[in-house]
Amino acid sequence: MLVETKAAPDLRRPGRATMTSGQAERVRRAQRAGAYVLLIAATGVFLLPFLWMVTTSLKSDAENLAFPPEFLPSSFHFENYARGWSGSLPFTRFLVNTIVITALSMAGNLISCVLPAYAFARMRARLGAFLFALMLGTMMIPREITLVPKYILFAKLGWVDTYLPLIVPEFFGVALYIFLLRQFFTTIPQELIDAARIDGASEWRILWKIMLPLSKPALAAIMLFSFVGNWNQYLESVIYLRTTEKFTIPLGLGMFSGQYATQYNQMMAVSIVAMMPIVVLFFIAQKTFIRGVTLTGIAGR
Incomplete structure (x- = not known):
C-alpha cells in the first residue's frame, strides 16, 4: 500500500524573493x-x-x-599672523598669563576632585548618598547667579585685578569632574581594594598606588576638559582683571574690536595660533581621552 506524502508547505511570505549572499553584500x-x-x-x-x-x-x-x-x-x-601677534597688543605676555592660570587651575581641579570622588566611590558614610546628590544638585545652579556674590567676596578680600579669583575656586572642586571620576572609580574591582586593606595599606596608599594608576583615561579626560575650560575662560577674566599686562589671550582677542573698525583678519590669525595648543593636546591624548569618556559612567553603583 503506497502512502502519499505531501510536500512541506512554503512558510515564506508570498511575493518576497530570497536574497542571495551577493545581493546581501551589495546592500x-x-x-x-x-x-x-x-x-x-x-x-x-x-x-x-x-x-x-x-x-x-x-x-x-x-x-x-x-x-x-x-x-x-x-x-x-x-x-x-606676525602683525596680529606682534602688533600693539602684547600677546606674548597674554600667552604667559594664560599658561600660568591654566596650569594652576588644572592642578587645583585634579587635587580637589580626586579626593571626594574616591570618598564617594569607595568609602561608606551615613549621609554619603545624600551628600553625593547634594553635590550633583549644585550643577543645576546657573553660573550667572553666583557672579555677584563671588565678586563681592573677592572684592572684600582685595583680590580684584589679581589671578586669585581665577585660580583659588578651582581648588574647591567641580561637581562634573567629581561625578565623572567617581563613576570611573566604581568600575575598578573592589577585590583590589580589599586585598590592599588586608595587606595593611592606608586609604591614601590605595588611592595613590591603585586607584590613580588605573584611572589614567578618566584623569586624562578631566585634564583635557579643565585645560579647554580654563584656556578659553573669558567671563571671569573680564570681571576681575583690570591691568592690560595681566590680561589673558581671550581678553586680548576682544581688544581687536575697535570703536569704528575691527581687524578681523588679524583677530582670526591670532585665534588660530591660540587654538593650536588645544588641537595639539587633543591629538596627543586622543585615544586616552576617548577611552576615558567611553568608560566613565558605565557602572551605575
Whole structure:
C-alpha cells in the first residue's frame, strides 16, 4: 500500500524573493557607503566655520571689508599672523598669563576632585548618598547667579585685578569632574581594594598606588576638559582683571574690536595660533581621552 506524502508547505511570505549572499553584500556596501557620505557631509558642515576662519586670516585689509564677502582671498597674506601677534597688543605676555592660570587651575581641579570622588566611590558614610546628590544638585545652579556674590567676596578680600579669583575656586572642586571620576572609580574591582586593606595599606596608599594608576583615561579626560575650560575662560577674566599686562589671550582677542573698525583678519590669525595648543593636546591624548569618556559612567553603583 503506497502512502502519499505531501510536500512541506512554503512558510515564506508570498511575493518576497530570497536574497542571495551577493545581493546581501551589495546592500551592506551601499548602506556603508551611504553612512560614509553622511559622515563626510556632516564633517564638512562642522569644518566650515574653521575654514572660514583660516581664509579670513589670510585676507588683506581691503578684502576683509569687502561686500559681499568672498570665501577665498585673492592672495595669501601670512603677514597677518606676525602683525596680529606682534602688533600693539602684547600677546606674548597674554600667552604667559594664560599658561600660568591654566596650569594652576588644572592642578587645583585634579587635587580637589580626586579626593571626594574616591570618598564617594569607595568609602561608606551615613549621609554619603545624600551628600553625593547634594553635590550633583549644585550643577543645576546657573553660573550667572553666583557672579555677584563671588565678586563681592573677592572684592572684600582685595583680590580684584589679581589671578586669585581665577585660580583659588578651582581648588574647591567641580561637581562634573567629581561625578565623572567617581563613576570611573566604581568600575575598578573592589577585590583590589580589599586585598590592599588586608595587606595593611592606608586609604591614601590605595588611592595613590591603585586607584590613580588605573584611572589614567578618566584623569586624562578631566585634564583635557579643565585645560579647554580654563584656556578659553573669558567671563571671569573680564570681571576681575583690570591691568592690560595681566590680561589673558581671550581678553586680548576682544581688544581687536575697535570703536569704528575691527581687524578681523588679524583677530582670526591670532585665534588660530591660540587654538593650536588645544588641537595639539587633543591629538596627543586622543585615544586616552576617548577611552576615558567611553568608560566613565558605565557602572551605575
